[in-house]
Amino acid sequence: MSLSVYIALPLLYAATLLQVSLLSRLPTAGFFMQPSVLIVMAWSVHRDWREGVIWAFIAGFYIDLFSVSPLGLSSLALIAGVMLAARLEQILPTESRFATPIIVFLGMLTYGSVNLILASWLTPTQIAHYGGRVLPTALWHTAGTVPLIWLIDGLGRVFTQRRIGPRPT
Amino acid sequence: MNLNERRRNLRWLPLIIVILLSILFMALDRAGNLTDALRFITEPSANAMAWLAARSDAFADSLGGPRDLQTAREQIDELQRRIDALEQQNRELLEIQGEYQLLLQLFDRVNQAPDLTRVIADVVAEGPSPYFRDIVINRGTDDGVRVGMPVESAQGLVGQVFRTTPNASLVLLVADDASFVPARLSASRATGIVNGAAAGDLLLMDWVNLEARINVGEIVVTSGVEGASPQAIVANRFPPNIVIGRVIDVERSEAALFQRAIIQPAVNLDALETVFVITDFEPVDPSVFDIEAAP
Numbered sequence: 134m135s136l137s138v139y140i141a142l143p144l145l146y147a148a149t150l151l152q153v154s155l156l157s158r159l160p161t162a163g164f165f166m167q168p169s170v171l172i173v174m175a176w177s178v179h180r181d182w183r184e185g186v187i188w189a190f191i192a193g194f195y196i197d198l199f200s201v202s203p204l205g206l207s208s209l210a211l212i213a214g215v216m217l218a219a220r221l222e223q224i225l226p227t228e229s230r231f232a233t234p235i236i237v238f239l240g241m242l243t244y245g246s247v248n249l250i251l252a253s254w255l256t257p258t259q260i261a262h263y264g265g266r267v268l269p270t271a272l273w274h275t276a277g278t279v280p281l282i283w284l285i286d287g288l289g290r291v292f293t294q295r296r297i298g299p300r301p302t
Numbered sequence: 303m304n305l306n307e308r309r310r311n312l313r314w315l316p317l318i319i320v321i322l323l324s325i326l327f328m329a330l331d332r333a334g335n336l337t338d339a340l341r342f343i344t345e346p347s348a349n350a351m352a353w354l355a356a357r358s359d360a361f362a363d364s365l366g367g368p369r370d371l372q373t374a375r376e377q378i379d380e381l382q383r384r385i386d387a388l389e390q391q392n393r394e395l396l397e398i399q400g401e402y403q404l405l406l407q408l409f410d411r412v413n414q415a416p417d418l419t420r421v422i423a424d425v426v427a428e429g430p431s432p433y434f435r436d437i438v439i440n441r442g443t444d445d446g447v448r449v450g451m452p453v454e455s456a457q458g459l460v461g462q463v464f465r466t467t468p469n470a471s472l473v474l475l476v477a478d479d480a481s482f483v484p485a486r487l488s489a490s491r492a493t494g495i496v497n498g499a500a501a502g503d504l505l506l507m508d509w510v511n512l513e514a515r516i517n518v519g520e521i522v523v524t525s526g527v528e529g530a531s532p533q534a535i536v537a538n539r540f541p542p543n544i545v546i547g548r549v550i551d552v553e554r555s556e557a558a559l560f561q562r563a564i565i566q567p568a569v570n571l572d573a574l575e576t577v578f579v580i581t582d583f584e585p586v587d588p589s590v591f592d593i594e595a596a597p
Contacts (some may be wrong), residue, residue, distance in 0.1 A: 149430055150347065150354065151354070153351060153427035153429065153430050153438065154351045154354035154355050154358055154426065155354055155358040157427060157428035158355070158358045158428075165432045167430060169430075182317075183313065183316050183317070186316055186317050186320050187320060189320070190320035190323065190324065193324070194327070195430075196430045196431060197327075197331075197431075198343060198344065198347075199347070199427070199430050199472070200430055200434050200436060200472075201429065201431075201434045201436045201464045201465070201472060201474050202431050202433070202434055203327075203328045203331045204327040204328060204330070204331035204336060204340075205323070205325060205327035205331065206324075206328060207431065208320065208323075208324040209321065209325070212317070212321060245432075248432075248433065249433055252431075252433045255328070255332070256434075256479070256480050257479045257480045257482075257497075258433050258434065258478075258480060259479050259499050262499055263433045266432050270432055
């Protein structure tokens with residue numbers, strides 16, 4: 134298991150806490166944003182799926198901990214989203230500029246759909262009631278995740294260049 | 303099995319482990335066996351949420367009032383600064399007046415039903431899932447709050463305690479799909495079950511007898527009858543006569559066995575600040591209905 138899990142534990146906890154305490158009180162014009170989900174998807178696309186599923190499990194755990202949803206439900210949904218995104222990365226030509234937004238969007242759409250289906254299966258939540266939220270939330274999450282991936286990629290390049298660059302004489 | 307095959311199989315190990323763990327957590331949580339085990343996370347979280355909520359209010363206020371900020375920048379002379387100071391003072395006074403009004407309403411509510419024991423609580427957070435309607439309050443088992451206890455505000459019913467920690471509780475709002483409240487119409491006296499399954503913030507009152515004449519504008523209150531819906535994820539025990547909302551529409555079909563009322567909740571569930579947890583009340587004894595039903 135990668136050491137990144139030690140970053141994921143406090144980072145995703147802080148992101149979830151930020152969402153429930155701060156973002157819920159700000160005017161969001163009806164948009165729903167889950168920072169921990171953005172972080173997980175960005176990290177999964179940047180790194181490989183094995184780290185992604187562990188991050189997804191941790192983020193889902195925190196989300197369910199602060200919600201009435203059964204513990205583990207969001208983890209499973211997020212794992213499904215991450216796995217689909219990982220599979221699409223293998224299929225789609227990643228050099229295309231549209232590949233990343235499409236991969237993230239479909240991953241987010243899978244996360245939202247699986248989350249709602251499991252919620253309707255395990256609790257009295259009705260798909261008809263919340264179904265309309267899945268698509269806008271996936272789009273909104275995609276808009277937040279793609280810049281995050283570029284940021285992580287950019288930072289990764291900076292640090293990699295520093296590490297392999299020639300030592301100053 | 304050679305080394306390569308074993309390595310290939312090990313690649314799927316993290317996925318298998320996290321899926322199994324998720325399913326295990328789900329099963330344990332549904333059985334109610336995880337609440338105590340997770341206290342080491344939920345307790346400090348509640349303190350952190352309360353701290354953040356106190357700071358986020360000021361931050362949200364500053365975002366909500368850019369016009370005041372713009373004005374403040376333009377005001378450069380002493381007189382204008384004095385006006386600013388007075389406006390600020392005025393705002394503070396209005397805020398104090400608002401809090402006073404809220405406390406007055408809460409006080410009135412306590413006087414209306416003095417037989418109910420209540421714990422006053424502040425709303426410190428909202429749930430992170432887009433598919434559930436829930437809030438976090440800053441009172442928990444240390445304050446006598448238990449799972450299933452009804453939560454109300456000065457205006458009416460808010461929901462029911464779903465999960466508790468020593469210093470905080472998660473409240474399932476009445477507008478959630480998973481909320482089922484036994485209810486009664488104040489004028490026609492017909493009973494039914496109020497559920498949050500309507501679109502938006504509206505509620506549905508189902509299982510209302512077809513013979514009942516429901517009037518638009520009629521007030522809906524809790525009936526106090528216990529255990530009316532097996533679908534409920536917490537036992538639905540509510541004291542009688544807590545206002546839930548007002549009928550805004552009626553769906554009636556002669557082909558159906560029951561009619562349905564659309565309810566506007568009495569409480570603005572998106573702007574909750576202070577709530578009451580009803581910690582003790584006498585539930586209606588449903589055994590009298592059994593006697594009446596007997597031949």
